[in-house]
Amino acid sequence: MTTNRKVALWFLLLTTFVWGCGKKEWPKPQAQDEQVFVDTIEARRDGPCLWIAVKVGGNLANVEFFRLEVETGGCPTCPFAPSMVRQISPYEPGVRRQENSYVLRVCGLDLPETFRLRVGVDNTFATLPPALSPVITVEP
Secondary structure, eight states, rough: HHHHHHHHHHHHHHHHHHHHTSSSOOOOOOOOOEEEEEEEEEEEEEETTTEEEEEEEEEEEEEEEEEEEEHHHHOTTTTOOOOOEEOOOSSSTTEEEETTEEEEEEOSSOSSSEEEEEEEEEESSSSSSEEEEOOOOOOO
């Protein structure tokens, strides 16, 4: 075997080995393109039901479900600790979409006069964290 062939063979083996040592990992969604976030939220009583308007930003096609978290006791300055959580699908009868806002009408809750709530929006990609609204207080 000539010297040129030996050098070419060593070069070929070395480059094959180097390319085979690359970092390998599972593909991840592009967070900026797939993320969902909450812009604003407002809520009020609507008779025996609760009316909530959630303005959502980001990729609205990735809204998996809403998570309504309600704190019925506690003080307004204490850390938020939900005492009731309800999962709401965006396709339920009480949910209406208006452009980039969702209007939720939730009935069947036994709520006191004043309570605090927060809405979470879960993404279809489980690796991305849910978007959380700020905690708001609903008063009579």
